[in-house]
Amino acid sequence: MQLSKNDKRAYLHVTLANGMRVLLINDADCRKSAVAACIQAGHFDDPYNINGLSHLLEHMLFNGSKSFPEADSLNQFLSPHGGSVNAWTGTEFSNYHFDVVHSKLAEGLTQFADMLFNPLFTEQAIQKEINAIDAEFKLKIHDDLRRLYQVHKETCNPQHPFSQFSVGNLQTFSEHAIEDIQQALKSLHKKHYVPNNIALCVISAQTIENLQSQVEASFSHFQAGNEFIRPFPAPLYLPEQLGVKISIKPIKDARRLIVSFALPDSQLNCASKPLEFISHLLGDEGNGSLLAHYKRENWATNLSAGGGINGKGFKDFNVNLQLTKAGEDNISDVLNSLFYFLQLISENALETWRIKEKAILGELAFEHIENAKPIDDATQYANQMFFYDEEKILSGEYLITDFSIAPIEQCLSYMTPANMRLKLISKDVNTNKVAKWYDTPYQIESLHKDLLNTLASPKPIQDIQLPSPNPYITEHCAIAEVDERFLLPAKIIDTQHLRVWYAQDKDFEQPKGDCFISFDCAAVTQGAKISAYKRLWVALMVEHLNDQFYHAGVAGLHYHIYAHQGGFTIHTNGFSQKQLALSENIVKQTLADIDLTPLFEQVKQKQLQSLQNSLLNKPINRLFARLSGLVQRHTYAPLELLPHIENARIEDMYWLRQQLFENYSIEAFVFGNWTIEQANGFAQRLKALPKPTQTSSPIKREVVDLKHSELYLNEVISQHPDSAVVLYLQTPSANIKDVALTILVEQLLASPFFHEIRNEKQLGYLVGSGYLPLNQHPGMVFYAQSPNFSSQQILAEIQSFLTQITADIEDYREVWTHVRASVAKQLEGNDTNLTAKAQRLWLAVGNKDLEFNLQTAIANALINLNFDDIISFCNQITDSLSFGTLVLYCAGNRPDDIPAKGTNIFDLAEFKAKANFII
Structure with missing residues (x-):
């Protein structure tokens, strides 16, 4: 099994006699043991006449088993021992996972195995869980993502399993007698929930030998079932469902354009990762990028490339745009720009250095990967066991090992106007249909042949270009010598307006670090208007900095600016080599008098839309947002901020900046792979920056x-x-x-x-x-x-x-x-x-x-x-x-x-x- 150089875990991949594949991981530092089981069974395996049966099956597994008949017995066992259990059902796979203190792992595995293989399926529990699923359905009935998803289902091939209603509700289940549902559940379970159709991952501080004996004791006595090989489904789209525009009316205020291209199975190109390469170029946000062009034309404010539904034999590749009103009015020009950029990629981007640069980024990410929570890693690895052989379970998602351009050319060949589906999501669209279940208004129509022909030969655009080599890629990953004096934070500068703390790490041996620079500004005590303006100003600064430093994030050197009750914080993290220079540059630009006028209207509209849409969030989210704004002195609810954002002018941003930096103090923390000399140098450069007119004490968090x-x-x-x-x-x-x-x-x-x-x-x-x-x-x-x-x-x-x-x-x-x-x-x-x-x-x-x-x-x-x-x-x-x-x-x-x-x-x-x- 291919491991990253910093991976201190021990691994063993075994296959039990009954065919269950198991990945055992010893992690001496993890706090709790974690277990995940991935089953090759999902919504696509629902009977056509009982929509949502796989979802119901997931619920039923928590309602008692042969040896543990009490409902929710596993969770009742785990909870007092620091654990929890959860599950999800996808299109082709389902996943069940739990964590618990190490000493209770064996008991947890025993109950988990009985839950997976011996569910009771009592009629009383079935009815109760049908009601629970109906409540879940009603909870999401105003969720725009669910509503969009249903339109997607209704506009694809009805013979493809994706077209079926996968959630289920009281109506779909009430069409059948409980006895019939019970029998259908048993049949579905018997077919798929067999050891040779399951991958299991266990992570624990216990030894590999102990883990293996515990897994064998819990799972080896279950009998293998018939081998399940998922058949290739019917085509996802019929010919008339390509080259179409689908107009969808949302509940929340939104203007989005999703351009989808229909591709074959993406897992066929794991070694070359052509779609990741294309996404990398399309999603670039630096100067000269497609997004920069859209922003200059005031057509779109955000772009993401990649994602989309996928499974055996099919894959959607999406380009997702957050449009402005002008963008919605100029869809053909927006599309022309996209197809011109795809043409640029096809004709000029398939160079060895670009593919190798993408491969280097993947290799750096893998070699210096940081462990996630054990339960998250276990869930991911259990899934990946279905897609990668033993050698690549850990590395397969990261590494490019095939540098040929043929797979990229093949993927690009599908990205044509005739093979695309446009989804325009806007409150201004005309509709003539209503999607079932979620009552989503929509309309589907064929794109005009003249438009398709025009887009097939897009007009050149002068200000769009491919990205240059990334200057932020880490060249040296040396680990600084650890000074035992600084294993805990120590104050290395303490002046009236500036306090800088420094510490080193000796636990993880990573060439990385985190740098925090927090501004506490006296002006924030003046009320909701200042907080609203501060939110808008921070968003403007993020937008301004993104043009310059986007490629730093691509190279694993991230920055964040976020508002808080006392002011705002600049946080950088990732590879340490060039990070302090980046932090210093961001601080200088924050303090500088920058012209934000070109960005103001776009950013203001995004903030307004975000606040207005927050008022349409589900009730629980609304209540927690109100709780935070009600109890904390200098935090305000969205309803309080909204009128100030609505009335804000660019002049207010300059006034706000003056208010913030007239009276402030800084607290900074440098932690990670830096020497005391490097930290001192950084601290002195912060000290040399322009000082505030007055010095504020830290704002009390009351x-x-x-x-x-x-x-x-x-x-x-x-x-x-x-x-x-x-x-x-x-x-x-x-x-x-x-x-x-x-x-x-x-x-x-x-x-x-x-x-x-x-x-x-x-x-x-x-x-x-x-x-x-x-x-x-x-x-x-x-x-x-x-x-x-x-x-x-x-x-x-x-x-x-x-x-x-x-x-x-x-x-x-x-x-x-x-x-x-x-x-x-x-x-x-x-x-x-x-x-x-x-x-x-x-x-x-x-x-x-x-x-x-x-x-x-x-x-x-x-x-x-x-x-x-x-x-x-x-x-x-x-x-x-x-x-x-x-x-x-x-x-x-x-x-x-x-x-x-x-x-x-x-x-x-x-x-x-x-x-x-x-x-």
């Missing part, structure tokens, strides 16, 4: 004190018909013990809350809880969104659950120590990768945790808790003098519904103006 009131209520108006509630409980204090108790109690309640509200009460598909610190003040949230119940009913059930839990807290005496040990171990565990470590240390700097041991301190506090502490904490949850309580709700299609009595918040600004704040 939150509203919600305690001492019976209940606060805030209604969020939503156009979505679902009702939704978020109940936020603000913990009495932010001391270490209360933080530990909040984390522990939420973990104790998470699984029973989900089981009670989602599975037993069936209030809705979107149900959950979480530990939610706002500005580091601890808190918990409990939430649910429902198509069938009012917000009053949802809140009553949440409150009933919390009251009952308080009464029944003794029931948790047996499991609480397991949960405590699991949470403590996770807190004390190693960082997943270099960037995760950088983020943790940077957060500690911001929180003034200058011992850099907050997680260890919380873990120690957890270990010192006793069950009486849990009882006392839970008894306070319903006490308004101890816990602050805020209920945010959307009434949905029940506008007169008021969920509870309490103090209503009608004016957000007035509420904050009168509130008491805590740090």
Whole structure:
């Protein structure tokens, strides 16, 4: 198996006697064990008369098995041991995955195997899960992606399995007797859920030998089934479904053009990756690029290339454009530019150096890959076992090993006007059809032959050119010698307006690093207008910098600028060799007087569209956005920002810049593969930059004190018909013990809350809880969104659950120590990768945790808790003098519904103006 040079994991690929392929991975540093099983079965395997059966099958596997008949038994087992389980069903594959503390892996595998191979399929559970799927369907009924997807299905070959309705709902299932559905589930399961049709990946700190024996004990006794070879389907598109324009009317404000080309199976060219090469060129955003041309003409503001549906025998290649109104009015010119660029690629880009440059980028990414979460890696590797042989399971997604141009030429040969499908998504289009299930208005029509002929010989465009060699590609990947004095952040500059911290890494041995430069600006305390302008100005700066530094990101040297409560932060990360120079350049441009006029209207419209569309998000998303803006002093809800963005002028941006840089301070952190000399040099160059007129102290990150009131209520108006509630409980204090108790109690309640509200009460598909610190003040949230119940009913059930839990807290005496040990171990565990470590240390700097041991301190506090502490904490949850309580709700299609009595918040600004704040 081909490994990257920095990979410290150990691997073993085995095939059990029953044909199950297994990849075992020993990772001594991972916090939890992770397991994923990929099954070659998906929506394409649904019977034509029972749409959504594979989706229902996925749900049914969680509803009891032969040896573990209790519904949700695996999740109930995993939850006290720091784990969780989830699944997804795709077109041709399904994936089931879980994680758990290392010591419970063997038990988890035993239950997981029984869940996969011995489901019960009881009639009662089938009916319950049909209702759950219907709630999931209703949750997404106003999701524009789902609505677009359904139009795609209706405009392809009805004989291809992609055309079928894959989600399922109450209507599709109610056409059949439960007994018939039960038998269909058993037949589908028997055909596909057999060991020789499954790939399994296990990642753990346990030895390979232990993992192998545990997998064999759990899976080897299941019998192989008949070999399944997926047949080639009918063509995805009929001839009359190519060379067409499909006009689609969305719910959210959008202007998008998706140009799709129909190709054969993309997996045939894994070694040469021709589509990735073409995407690399089409998606370029530097000067001279296709996107730069579109921006100059004011036709489009964003372009992405690649993606699209794919499977055995078919592949869509998409070019996705965010159009302006002018772009929508000039579609033929937009297309001419695209086809001219494709012609440039075909005639001038198939040079050896370009292919080798793309290969070098892939090799750098693979050789210096950073581990993801074990459960994410396990899920990915289980899938890749179906597409790559053992040698390339890890490397196949990255490396180009075939440098021939023939595969690229072959792919380009399909990218013709006659072989394309245009999807124009806009509220201004004319439509004459309505897609089933999601009621999406659309129209499909053939493109005029004159247009197709014109595009086949596109007019030349002078300002479009192919990219030059990338100057940011890392040439030297040497690892700096580690200085033991700087294994934790140390302050290397401390002046009135500038503090610079520095630390090295010796854990990951990567030629990479992270550099954070945060500006705290006194002006942000002036209210919502400044915050709105700051958001717009940051977006303008990102757009301005992208033209210059896009190729840095392509080469693995990334930059981000983001607004926060105190001001904004510049964050660079990736390869260290040229990174500090990039950071310094960005800071200089940020402080410089730059003419942003050419970008202003485009960026302003994008920000307006984003804010307006956020008001159409599903209710739960709306409620969490409001929660953040309501409780944090210098954070504002989208509704508060929108009028200021609408009225903003370019002159306001220059005024805003003057306000920000008149009174500010900088906190910076350099972490990774740099010596102290390099860090000092960078710090001195920051120090030499123009200084502020005044020096601001760091802005306090305060939150509203919600305690001492019976209940606060805030209604969020939503156009979505679902009702939704978020109940936020603000913990009495932010001391270490209360933080530990909040984390522990939420973990104790998470699984029973989900089981009670989602599975037993069936209030809705979107149900959950979480530990939610706002500005580091601890808190918990409990939430649910429902198509069938009012917000009053949802809140009553949440409150009933919390009251009952308080009464029944003794029931948790047996499991609480397991949960405590699991949470403590996770807190004390190693960082997943270099960037995760950088983020943790940077957060500690911001929180003034200058011992850099907050997680260890919380873990120690957890270990010192006793069950009486849990009882006392839970008894306070319903006490308004101890816990602050805020209920945010959307009434949905029940506008007169008021969920509870309490103090209503009608004016957000007035509420904050009168509130008491805590740090």
